[in-house]
Amino acid sequence: MDDIQGLDDVLTDQAKQKKMETFQKDILFAGDEAVYRNGNKIKSGTKFLICGTVLAPDCFISKLIRDKTYKSIVKRAVLVDDIDALFTNEYWSSFRDLYYDNKNQYAEIDAKNFYYENEDEMKFPVLWEDKWHPIEIALKYYSDPIGFKQEMMNDSTILTGGKCFFAVKTIPRTEMDDIDFDRSIMTVDCAVEVGKRNDYTSICVGSRGINGHRYIRKGLLMKVDFDTYVKKVIGLLKEFPELTHIIIEKNTYQGVDAKEIQKKIDEDQQLSNRNITIVNERQMKNKENRIRAMSGKINNGFIIFAKEDEDFYNQILEYQGSDIGHDDAADTVSEFDSRIDEIEIRKEIKSIPRGWLF
Known part of the structure; x- marks a missing residue:
């Protein structure tokens, strides 16, 4: 059985249990026991060779490793105890900063x-x-720490809590203003309550550079009421006239906020003349997997933050899972990262002088 389990088999407890039951109730019974006659083996029993990757602490492969009935061999590509500590030490951090310096055309050589x-x-x-x-090993790690730890280290801890963001690249906001962007969107994750222990309303204004890098031009964490939140969104639309889309999670206000924002846009002479699209959808994907999936892009500086938004990116650095602390900033940035390449930009149609055709 080669590569017997995939990510779909570890998303829920039911999926994990189903994989184990299929093995125990169906696959094992397809084999034969060894046959002995007069103390001599006359027929060998079926031997099962199972190859796979550890994807979770309680996944199918993990359970077999802990079962003393089976002999197991676990190999890791890098022979160190803490792969995260290795690639975030003084030397490798300097290497990462040099390699992912988007302003240096000789970054890889340097x-x-x-x-x-x-x-x-x-x-x-x-x-x-x-x-x-x-x-080569380091670049694989920086590109996708989750995939690296799964496929190369047989380590599932990154999927079950623990830090996954170790560094953020920042530049002054004024420096971002000089960059050429080809698209810009706003992502919003709302919160209703404003108590100390409640979540924040998080707003992320992000753009994609012509080199593909993502720039978080403004990241906000607020504990405000409904009207103040709507007013802030409208203010940001005016502050960033290149914004074309607002992505709002529907789970909190059930679309009421999206309708109110659209109403404010229609009533505003400046905003009503722009093609602003509001996308209001329920978030159905596994939030933690989605957030951790972008860890490589943040750690290697592919996603760049405004230096002034310290509270915003510090919350991302503190992220250890959806059940620990707050995930508001990480949620809006991951939504921005997944959406920015997919949005359709409606460009203004311009006519040409009729005389040009003759």
Whole structure:
């Protein structure tokens, strides 16, 4: 049985249980027991070889590893105890910053030169030295820590709590104003209550640069009433005239806020002349998986924050799971990241002089 379980098999407790029951009640009974006659084995029993990746602490593969009935071999690509500590230490953090410097056209060369200049301090043991180079391993980790820890380290802890954001890249907001963007949207996650222990209303104004990088031009965390929240959205639409879409989670106000914002837009002479689309949908996806899926983009600086929004990105750095602390900022940024490439931009149709055709 090769690669017997996938992500769909660990999303719920029922899915995990179903995978185990299928193995125990169906697959195992397809095999034969060994046959002995007069103390001699005359027919071997069926042998099951199961290859797979650990995807959760209680997934099918994890349960088999803990079951003493089975012999198990667990291998990890990098032979260190804490892969996160390794790639966030002083040397590898400097390498990451050099490699993902979007302003330096020689970023890759400079980063590799930095590694070879400090190879004695940066090299680490791997399972197959002739197959994996430390730089290649590091780039795989920075690109997708979740996938790396699953596929390369057989480590499921990143899916079940714990930090997944270790660094954010920031630049001054005034510096962002000089960047060429090809699309800009606003994502909103509302909260009703405003008590100390309640969630925040989070608003993220983000743009995509022509190089594909994401820029969080303004990140807000607020505890405000309904009217103040609507007023803030309208104010941001005026502050950022290039905004074309507002993505609002429907779960909280059931669409009432989207209707009120649309009403305010229609009544405003400045905003009513713009093509602003409001998308108001229920959030059905697993929030924690969605947030952790963007960890590589934030850790390697592909998603860049305004330096002034310290409270906003610090909440992301503190994220350890949906059941610990707040996930408001991370939620709106992940929604922005997943939506920005998909939105359709309606461009103004311009006519040409009739004489140009003749």
